[in-house]
Structures are given as structure tokens and as C-alpha cells.
Amino acid sequence: MTPALLAALQAAQAAKRPVALLTRLSDGEQCLWPDAALPGALAEAAEAALRDDAAANLTLDGEAWFVHPHNPPLRLIVVGAVHIAQALVPMAQTTGFAVTVVDPRRAWATADRFPGITLIHEWTDDAMRALAPDARTAVVTLTHDPKLDDPALDIALRSPCFYIGALGSRRTHAKRVARLAEMGHGEAAMARIRAPVGLDIAAVTAPEIALSILAEVVAARRGAALARRAAPAPAAAA
Amino acid sequence: MSDSEDVLATAAAWRAAGEPVALATVVETWGSSPRPAGSRLAVSATGKLAGSVSGGCIEGAVADAAQQTMRTGSPQLLDFGISDERAWEVGLACGGKLKVFVEKLA
Structure with a gap:
């Protein structure tokens, strides 16, 4: 050469x-x-x-x-500069992802907590619009706060990103689905959201949860059988 | 940074520091090869290695070929497979076959 x-x-x-x-x-x-x-x-x-x-x-x-x-590296957008994000970000970098962390709460999204990472402090919908997720982008929402997660999910669902994961229990997710439906998202869109986020490896600690999320992102990217989730049960009283 | 990009950056840094460097790239695989086409191994004249072209089975043989390419400047296309006696020697136990292109970083 x-x-x-x-x-x-x-x-x-x-x-x-x-x-x-x-x-x-x-x-x-x-x-x-x-x-x-x-x-x-x-x-x-x-x-x-x-x-x-x-x-x-x-x-x-x-x-x-x-x-x-x-090709340029795959992108991972992490919404929520929380403890799990601190574990997820370095793992994702090692795996080859270009990582961006979005969180308007400046006390959370600090260079001390995320050394060398691109941090965006705008409101999550503005940030997501600017980042414009494409087919080589994964989006994970971790704030557990609808005010922050929902606007980010709204933009992610309108994008061709290859992975959308949202932290939260089944009960939390059922409420989230109801809110997103009010924002105009149908069932097909909602089926794109992986919640509870991550492969079911019975993860407990923040690094374990981060590992389960990253494993699911890779599985989705590579089309692994593990990445396929059963269709959610019909909406019952949650 | 993808792993392939990482190896290229490392190779470029060695070269910039004045060391001869060769790059080996998996160009074709058959069967159960652990690293896909495009995987890279950089080798320096002093024997530094970065990246991989297999699960470690053929890196030694590829590094030898790389030293030769550094001296001659001529690229080589290496074949490794279970039908190849040399492959048995270097231990391609996985049963895969692959071709590796070796070039000098001028």
C-alpha cells in the first residue's frame, strides 16, 4: 500500500x-x-x-x-447519562461503536462521568433531530423519565435506525406505549421498541444490564435469532 | 473505531516511527474460518503484531511471510487450508480454508 x-x-x-x-x-x-x-x-x-x-x-x-x-463506525445514541450508561458507553466503544450521550441534565452528563465522549445537553427531541439516526444507528433510552425518553423515542421511531431499546419494566413500557400511541405511533412502530431493554440474561448490576443491551444491539445488527422477540401479548390491563 | 480501522492506524503509526511494516488481509474464506474477509493483521520488522487473520492458528506463518514481503517489497497471496500440508503444520485445526493477501506498507 x-x-x-x-x-x-x-x-x-x-x-x-x-x-x-x-x-x-x-x-x-x-x-x-x-x-x-x-x-x-x-x-x-x-x-x-x-x-x-x-x-x-x-x-x-x-x-x-x-x-x-x-464504512464509518456504527453509531450508538444513549439517551440518559445514568449509571447504566457509564457501563454501556465504554463497552460499546470497545465493540467499535461511535457513541453519543444525550442528557439535558448537566449534572449527569459530565466529562468526569463520560471521559472523551460526545455529550449533548439539548432537550432530547432537538438532540435526536440533529443526530438524525440512520440505518447504521442504534438508540437506547435509559433516563426512565417520560419527559426525556418519550421525545427521543418519538424521533427514533420516525427514523430508519436498526435498534431501539428502552429501559423500563413491562408495566412501565405498557404506559409508555399508551403515551406513544397518543403521539400517533401505531403497533408496527411500537413493535420496534425493545423493552424491557436487552437480552434476557437475568442481568442485575449496571454492567450486566449494559452487557445485555450491547449483546442485543449486536444480535439485531447481525440478524441473530436471539434478536427476534415474540410479538407482545395483546394489550391487557397493565 | 472498527477493529480493521484500529489495525490500520496502528500500522500507520509504526510506519511513521520509521519501522518497516507489512499488512496481511483475509481476502477469502471457506468453511469455519474465525475471522471474516477484510480482517487485518499488521506486522512490524521488529515482530510487533496488531489485529488478527485467524483465531491464532496461522498468525505465525503469516508473520513469517510478512517479513519476507517487507524485505522484497513484493506482495504475496497465501493459501491456508486442510488440504495444504503447510496448514497442518501451522495448525489450522478449525477445518476452515482461507486466503491471505500480504503487502508492504511502503
Whole structure:
């Protein structure tokens, strides 16, 4: 890999810009897409590799090429700078997520509690609108306070984010569902919310709950069977 | 930061510090290979390793090839599989097969 190509690849990563690295395996000739103009088949393979986030092999005119997507990291938006968030944030970073913590309560969302993390102190709906969750974003609400969680969930449900988890018991969630219904969300939207949040590993401590949440986020991202939840029981008296 | 990005950053830092560095990348896998295509291992001339291309089964053999590529400057495409006697030697016990591309970080 030439110094120029390495620099270009790292610059794209720093700018959170998706690029594919194409390598001709016979001689190591390389280029970046979309920076370089490429023959149709290579450009299509590069685009597909980025879309599917999966490396690919391609033979063109008898030459083998390796197509290596470099997508920006997945994002995790944590609403609520609470104790569980303090455990979840470093775990998620280690797993490769770019993490943002949203909490208008400045006493909670401090650099002391979340060293080196992007903290947003705006009201949760404004913050979520600005963050604009996309299909590579997971959203977890942890404040346990409807005034903070509900506006964030409202925006998350209107976004294509791949994971929405909300802390709270079944009883808490039933009340939350009723409030979100008043905000105009239907059953299909509500089924996207994972509550109680996290895989059921009987977690008790804050780090254990964080682990269960992160495990469920990964399972959802990878399409694991564990990520599928049974349809909720019909709304009964909660 | 993804693990692949992390390895690249580490390799770039070694190179910037003046050490020859080679990058090994899994380019194709069959069967039960522990690391997917795109997984990277960086190797420095003094033998530092970052990242992985397997569960540890073939890293030694890949590091040897990496040293060779650092000296010659020529990339290599390595094949590891259960049908390959060398693979038995380096212990690819998982039964998987994979190809690893090794290049010098110029």
C-alpha cells in the first residue's frame, strides 16, 4: 500500500466517509472508490460491498480483485447519562461503536462521568433531530423519565435506525406505549421498541444490564435469532 | 473505531516511527474460518503484531511471510487450508480454508 493511498484511506475514515479499497491480487495494485473512476463491474462491486458492509471477490478480465469496504463506525445514541450508561458507553466503544450521550441534565452528563465522549445537553427531541439516526444507528433510552425518553423515542421511531431499546419494566413500557400511541405511533412502530431493554440474561448490576443491551444491539445488527422477540401479548390491563 | 480501522492506524503509526511494516488481509474464506474477509493483521520488522487473520492458528506463518514481503517489497497471496500440508503444520485445526493477501506498507 502506497503512503498516498494509506493517507487517503485514513482521511476518509477520519471524515466518516464510506470508501472501498480495491486490490488487484496479482500485483497489489490498489485504488479507492468512489475517489477513483473504475470500470463498471468494479464500481458496482465496490458500491455493493459498502451497501452490504461485506468484502467481496471479483474476477475481471482474468484478474482477481479484492473489494474491501470501509464504512464509518456504527453509531450508538444513549439517551440518559445514568449509571447504566457509564457501563454501556465504554463497552460499546470497545465493540467499535461511535457513541453519543444525550442528557439535558448537566449534572449527569459530565466529562468526569463520560471521559472523551460526545455529550449533548439539548432537550432530547432537538438532540435526536440533529443526530438524525440512520440505518447504521442504534438508540437506547435509559433516563426512565417520560419527559426525556418519550421525545427521543418519538424521533427514533420516525427514523430508519436498526435498534431501539428502552429501559423500563413491562408495566412501565405498557404506559409508555399508551403515551406513544397518543403521539400517533401505531403497533408496527411500537413493535420496534425493545423493552424491557436487552437480552434476557437475568442481568442485575449496571454492567450486566449494559452487557445485555450491547449483546442485543449486536444480535439485531447481525440478524441473530436471539434478536427476534415474540410479538407482545395483546394489550391487557397493565 | 472498527477493529480493521484500529489495525490500520496502528500500522500507520509504526510506519511513521520509521519501522518497516507489512499488512496481511483475509481476502477469502471457506468453511469455519474465525475471522471474516477484510480482517487485518499488521506486522512490524521488529515482530510487533496488531489485529488478527485467524483465531491464532496461522498468525505465525503469516508473520513469517510478512517479513519476507517487507524485505522484497513484493506482495504475496497465501493459501491456508486442510488440504495444504503447510496448514497442518501451522495448525489450522478449525477445518476452515482461507486466503491471505500480504503487502508492504511502503
